[in-house]
Amino acid sequence: MSAGVELDHVTVRFGQFTAVDNANLDIKSGEFFSFLGPSGCGKTTILRTVSGFLDPSEGKVKIGGQDMAGIGPNQRPTALIFQNLALFPLMTVAENITYGLRVRGVDKTARMKKADELLHLIALPGQGKKLVGELSGGQKQRVAIARALAVRPKVLLLDEPLSALDLKLRQHMRTELRSIQRQVGITFIYITHDQGEALTMSDRVAVMSDGVIEQVGDGKAVYDRPETAFVASFVGENNPFMGKVSKATKDGVAVDTEFGPLRGGNPKGLKVGDRAILFVRPELFKLGKGSAGAALSSRVKSVAFEGNITNLFLNGAAKKDIALSIGRHGSADIPGQGEKATINYDPSYAVALPEGKMARE
Amino acid sequence: MNSRFFVFLVPLVVIAAFWLMANRESKLAHDPTHKSFFERNGTVLGTVFILLVAFWALFLVTLPYLYMVVESFHPRLPPLKRGGPEDYLTLEQYKSFFVQPSDNSWNTTHLWGFFFTIAASVAVTVLNFAICYPLAYYMAQAGSIQKVRLIMLGLIVPYWVNEILRAFSLRLLLASKGLINQMLMWLGITDAPVDFLANNTGLYVGLSYAYLLVMIFPLYNAIESLDKNQIEAARDLGAPWWKIHRDVVIPYAKPGIASGCTMVFMLSAGSLAAPLFLGGPNTLWFTAIVYDFFFQAFNWPRGAAYAFILLAACIAFVMLMLRLFKVSLGETIR
Ligand SMILES: Nc1ncnc2c1ncn2[C@@H]1O[C@H](COP(=O)(O)OP(=O)(O)OP(=O)(O)O)[C@@H](O)[C@H]1O
Numbered sequence: 001m002s003a004g005v006e007l008d009h010v011t012v013r014f015g016q017f018t019a020v021d022n023a024n025l026d027i028k029s030g031e032f033f034s035f036l037g038p039s040g041c042g043k044t045t046i047l048r049t050v051s052g053f054l055d056p057s058e059g060k061v062k063i064g065g066q067d068m069a070g071i072g073p074n075q076r077p078t079a080l081i082f083q084n085l086a087l088f089p090l091m092t093v094a095e096n097i098t099y100g101l102r103v104r105g106v107d108k109t110a111r112m113k114k115a116d117e118l119l120h121l122i123a124l125p126g127q128g129k130k131l132v133g134e135l136s137g138g139q140k141q142r143v144a145i146a147r148a149l150a151v152r153p154k155v156l157l158l159d160e161p162l163s164a165l166d167l168k169l170r171q172h173m174r175t176e177l178r179s180i181q182r183q184v185g186i187t188f189i190y191i192t193h194d195q196g197e198a199l200t201m202s203d204r205v206a207v208m209s210d211g212v213i214e215q216v217g218d219g220k221a222v223y224d225r226p227e228t229a230f231v232a233s234f235v236g237e238n239n240p241f242m243g244k245v246s247k248a249t250k251d252g253v254a255v256d257t258e259f260g261p262l263r264g265g266n267p268k269g270l271k272v273g274d275r276a277i278l279f280v281r282p283e284l285f286k287l288g289k290g291s292a293g294a295a296l297s298s299r300v301k302s303v304a305f306e307g308n309i310t311n312l313f314l315n316g317a318a319k320k321d322i323a324l325s326i327g328r329h330g331s332a333d334i335p336g337q338g339e340k341a342t343i344n345y346d347p348s349y350a351v352a353l354p355e356g357k358m359a360r361e
Numbered sequence: 362m363n364s365r366f367f368v369f370l371v372p373l374v375v376i377a378a379f380w381l382m383a384n385r386e387s388k389l390a391h392d393p394t395h396k397s398f399f400e401r402n403g404t405v406l407g408t409v410f411i412l413l414v415a416f417w418a419l420f421l422v423t424l425p426y427l428y429m430v431v432e433s434f435h436p437r438l439p440p441l442k443r444g445g446p447e448d449y450l451t452l453e454q455y456k457s458f459f460v461q462p463s464d465n466s467w468n469t470t471h472l473w474g475f476f477f478t479i480a481a482s483v484a485v486t487v488l489n490f491a492i493c494y495p496l497a498y499y500m501a502q503a504g505s506i507q508k509v510r511l512i513m514l515g516l517i518v519p520y521w522v523n524e525i526l527r528a529f530s531l532r533l534l535l536a537s538k539g540l541i542n543q544m545l546m547w548l549g550i551t552d553a554p555v556d557f558l559a560n561n562t563g564l565y566v567g568l569s570y571a572y573l574l575v576m577i578f579p580l581y582n583a584i585e586s587l588d589k590n591q592i593e594a595a596r597d598l599g600a601p602w603w604k605i606h607r608d609v610v611i612p613y614a615k616p617g618i619a620s621g622c623t624m625v626f627m628l629s630a631g632s633l634a635a636p637l638f639l640g641g642p643n644t645l646w647f648t649a650i651v652y653d654f655f656f657q658a659f660n661w662p663r664g665a666a667y668a669f670i671l672l673a674a675c676i677a678f679v680m681l682m683l684r685l686f687k688v689s690l691g692e693t694i695r
């Protein structure tokens with residue numbers, strides 16, 4: 001059984017400090033939904049509000065259409081996987097997994113059966129008698145997932161569960177998590193500050209900054225059609241070019257930058273004279289002259305060969321580099337360090353957005 | 362040869378033991394580059410160290426007790442006859458705890474005093490735990506820093522007052538015409554004053570209060586290091602509060618609980634002032650009996666025997682409890 005989660009104008013304050021500001025969201029039943037944002041932006045706070053450890057200062061949390069006000073964490077149909085897993089060190093793996101059943105008064109044989117079943121699901125068959133301390137990081141991870149799944153939650157909440165793992169294991173666990181989610185078919189709400197994780201696993205992503213949900217959409221929308229300067233700069237690499245809008249039509253603007261006028265899409269309806277930032281992703285740039293208003297030239301600061309791509313850094317405005325990555329087919333005549341380079345891009349993929357807060361490097 | 366001189370053989374044995382240990386240490390180490398005790402410290406300094414440690418172990422730890430042990434196996438004699446023909450090894454002091462030497466009947470007074478002391482100490486320990494656990498949990502996990510500081514202060518400051526003053530003020534408070542009885546009567550809960558001292562309420566309150574800190578700090582230390590997320594995880598999995606304590610907090614804090622309970626039990630069983638001032642007129646605390654043998658009857662051998670009976674019984678009892686609750690002795694002193 002699965003249930004959707006609705007955040008109805010939820011605000012969470014700690015004293016004067018607003019950790020979550022008017023979050024309004026509808027997470028569908030069975031969806032893999034991620035919250036993505038830098039450290040301290042209020043992701044854990046949202047999760048703790050959904051699981052019932054915090055009460056919203058304003059607004060409502062609804063699970064499966066039911067208002068959760070006054071319902072404690074031990075009575076909500078959610079299960080939380082903690083940032084540090086919080087497995088019980090004095091219990092065996094099987095006891096950990098079935099703890100939720102034990103407190104519900106399920107008898108021992110049924111518990112052991114369920115433990116076996118879940119140990120199979122997480123690919124640790126026959127390891128139930130081990131102590132938690134005897135497991136590897138990835139195994140602990142999976143035990144935490146099994147422990148949460150054992151109570152048959154309608155919503156599984158995961159708070160950066162992979163952050164403690166090394167890169168290889170993290171990538172492996174991503175696919176594993178996704179496949180577990182398909183098998184059990186319940187709603188997963190996943191928290192991460194790693195955008196790769198959010199984009200590869202989720203059906204939809206909410207990008208957060210300082211307690212505010214900046215944009216909600218699938219990975220492609222968030223990456224290709226960012227709606228705020230923060231989203232554009234936080235999700236993936238991006239090159240910002242600041243300036244004033246010099247020309248504006250329905251489907252495009254030209255922004256006067258230090259490198260002359262540069263063109264891009266206009267999703268937010270910028271008008272002539274507005275201050276704007278034009279974002280062009282590194283992989284959009286190509287070497288060569290290109291069309292007018294979609295090209296610039298500068299001196300090459302450094303070249304980094306990475307095998308499948310080559311990263312070039314040109315001198316940009318205000319000491320910030322312009323990054324571009326060139327695939328293998330365009331790599332024949334890459335300019336060397338200190339040479340002048342002219343680059344261009346397809347303006348239909350660049351976006352101009354109103355000036356605003358950007359992600360910290 | 363007087364058997365008391367046996368005591369003076371012990372120093373030689375202890376020094377020899379340290380010497381052997383120092384010499385064997387390098388052979389036991391698996392690391393071939395490991396230097397032995399004497400290589401590390403030099404022969405002179407090494408010898409000084411061994412003598413110092415032996416002195417400490419002997420004069421401060423072993424000898425005083427050993428002398429008492431030896432004493433307890435002797436008959437009571439005036440000083441002149443000590444070492445004479447009547448000074449032989451005997452179990453009569455230990456036997457006198459069970460049967461009266463005068464008429465060979467059961468020594469019910471002392472046996473009762475003994476069991477009462479053990480039982481009352483257990484009761485005090487349980488009571489103390491019941492008071493301290495919630496407080497320690499609150500301080501360690503639930504309370505805000507300012508409140509915890511305030512509680513700490515409130516707990517510690519009363520201990521600046523000396524024990525006798527504390528016991529007496531408690532006595533005044535609980536007396537027939539004391540504040541508490543006046544309150545009770547004024548509220549109409551009782552007509553006649555309750556004799557808190559005769560029914561030993563005063564004793565339990567006094568002892569519990571005297572050893573509050575001894576219980577609370579091990580508990581606080583143990584609970585404080587528990588990850589808050591563990592408590593929340595249990596709650597999230599559906600556990601009501603009492604199951605969280607049963608399954609997560611108490612098992613985790615078990616070494617601290619064992620350590621606190623052991624100390625409170627040992628200290629109350631061996632306490633003297635509180636039972637003397639706060640016990641009822643018919644209450645005979647075992648240490649009071651021992652005290653009387655030493656200072657009233659001047660029967661040191663019997664006093665020593667009684668003291669060792671109490672010590673052995675307490676140790677046995679604590680070991681049994683640790684065994685029962687599956688805590689190793691090492692854990693309690695972590
Ligand atoms: N109990 C609390 N009291 C006061 N402020 C809090 C409390 N919990 C969180 N905050 C504040 O709320 C903000 C958001 O915290 P939160 O834990 O939700 O961040 P996060 O997005 O999960 O960060 P991270 O990625 O580092 O885990 C932070 O600025 C934090 O200082």
Ligand SMILES: [Mg+2]
Pocket residue numbers: 043044045083159
């Ligand atoms: Mg967090």
